[in-house]
Amino acid sequence: MKYTVALAVAEEGGFTVRCLELPAAISEGGTKEEALENIKEAIELVLEVTQEQAGILGEVAKVDVVSA
Numbered sequence: 588m589k590y591t592v593a594l595a596v597a598e599e600g601g602f603t604v605r606c607l608e609l610p611a612a613i614s615e616g617g618t619k620e621e622a623l624e625n626i627k628e629a630i631e632l633v634l635e636v637t638q639e640q641a642g643i644l645g646e647v648a649k650v651d652v653v654s655a
Contacts (some may be wrong), residue, residue, distance in 0.1 A: 592626050594619060609633050 591607040597615060602622040606612035612629040613641045616622030 588631055592623070594622060606630055608632075 590602050590609065590612075592602050593607060594602050597603050600648060601615055601617045602617045602619055603613070604622040604626045605614075606629070609630060612633045614622060614625035614629040616625045638647075641654060
């Protein structure tokens with residue numbers, strides 16, 4: 588699955604990156620490439636935690652949403 592991420596130059600140097608679809612997924616890196624690799628790990632961790640939490644809540648279903 589593909590996610591949209593936003594890269595920004597950090598004031599202290601390097602880059603910050605956040606996932607637009609998963610606001611909890613935020614990371615950073617010294618270079619764009621490093622930041623993009625790091626956000627992949629952050630996205631995986633957010634999805635893992637979300638799935639664990641969903642199991643606690645009860646029945647889980649997936650829905651398709653068609654964007655405009």
